[in-house]
Amino acid sequence: MSGEWRLVLYRGAYCAYRREAGNPIRRALGATNREHAEAELARFVAAEARVTGGQLQTVGQAFDAYIQSRPAEGYARQRALWIKAAIQKVVRPDLLALPLEAMDRSACRDFAQARYRQGAKPGTVATNLGILRAALNWAAGERLIDKEPPMELPPSAPPKDRWLSAEEARALMDGAEAPHIRLFIILALHTAARAASLLDLTWDRVNDRFIDLNPPGRARTRKGRAVVPMNPVLAEALIEARRGALSDHVIEWAGGPVLSIKKAFRRAAERAGLPGVTPHTLRHTAATWMVQAGVPIAKVAGYLGHRDSRTTERVYGHHAPDYLQEGSAAIIERLHGPSMLFSPGSFEPVGGEQKSKTRQKRQSGAQKKR
Incomplete structure (x- = not known):
């Protein structure tokens, strides 16, 4: 029986290593540093899987190949291992034991219900299935499986608006x-x-x-x-x-x-x-502060690494100083005329020629008290 390939340093050079029938097997990777060697090991494992053909038959095998492709000391591999342990908490359905062709939306829903009964929240279940979906998508991209199975994740929770002062x-x-x-x-x-x-x-x-x-x-x-x-x-x-x-x-x-x-x-x-x-x-705090300071949404999106600034607009747009001001101004101008337009936050009419009714009442009340 063969073990999984792992990275070792042998006589000063990085190589892929495993044991077959008790015998050590090594394959040179031609890498000059560990980071390069880890990338070469991932490519070697993927290439071997394609050559052997039909090696990846179950969801668990595809997930293990994905884990193996992540850097050994990186957060991504550790997180994938945590997710694997969480998925293994559910015995029925055992997603990792499923043949790839049996992995579908129904299996995802059954898994979600089982996790809910264990006390997991929708966000946690979505993370479990989301990482698994990423692994299967990677396997499909590497041609280790024919195609990514159809999956269904719980609805996303609304973004939290907690940020720090x-x-x-x-x-x-x-x-x-x-x-x-x-x-x-x-x-x-x-x-x-x-x-x-x-x-x-x-x-x-x-x-x-x-x-x-x-x-x-x-x-x-x-x-x-x-x-x-x-x-x-x-x-x-x-x-x-x-x-x-x-x-x-x-x-x-x-x-x-x-x-x-x-x-x-x-x-x-x-x-x-x-x-x-x-x-x-x-992260949410930093983005909120930038938007509140008037930094353009497109630049905030670049800072956050968002591919699409519409994501940034949806989550943080309401923190902008001029958020929806144009819409509000259009309604006021249509109903009351341009004299009732106020500059944001000042309660002063544009041009400063007239005082708002709110401010007039406040001052009138103060004079009566005197």
Whole structure:
């Protein structure tokens, strides 16, 4: 019986390794560094699967191939392993044991109902099925399976509109006792990046002009990653972190990469009196602050890595200073004429020639009290 291929360093060179019938089998990858070797290993495994033909018969086999294709020390592989463990909690239906042709929308609905009975929320179930769908889509793209099976995810929950004030953000940084948590908070607020991209960030993608959140060789996905500018606050925090760095990763703990920051972040939020605030709240906060400051939606979309600025408009548009002002002005002008148009937030008529009725009543009331 053959084991799965894994990456090893043999006589100074990276190679794919597994055991067959007790014998070691090695295949040279021709890679010069670990990141390159991991990418070559993924291609080697995919190519072998195509050559052997019909190797991937079940959903679980396709999911395992996807996991194997992710960088060994990266967040993406660890997250996929967590999702696999969550899917395995459901015995009926056992999605991973299903033949690929049996994977359909009905199986997804049955799985969702089983997870709900276990206490999982719709957002959690959507994440479980979403990562599985990404894996099957990848397998289809690599021609490891004929086509991506039809799947159905629970409806998306409305986006959370929780964002931090400047005072809350400072309190959160003060509540971060561990240096790597404080650094994560600073990076998240100033880059508007997702947690996964920050945990994957390595020093070779940081310089005095920008931070490149997209690692070399990473396939472009729906969740884009941007190149964001360096600023003085980021530079100060990163220079301090670089002095004590023990690994290639910017966010590190005990000399190695951090796979999950949720628990430590939750403790920092609780110490700051901000229960319910999550790492993603920081991304939402950064985007909200930019829109509130009048930064054009298209530029905010670029900062967030959104492919389509309509996504940014839908989630953050209502924070813009002039949100729907043109529509409101058109209604007022039609009903009451241009003299009743007010500049946003001032309650002063355009041109400042007349005072609003609201302000007149306020002043009249004050004079009567005197």
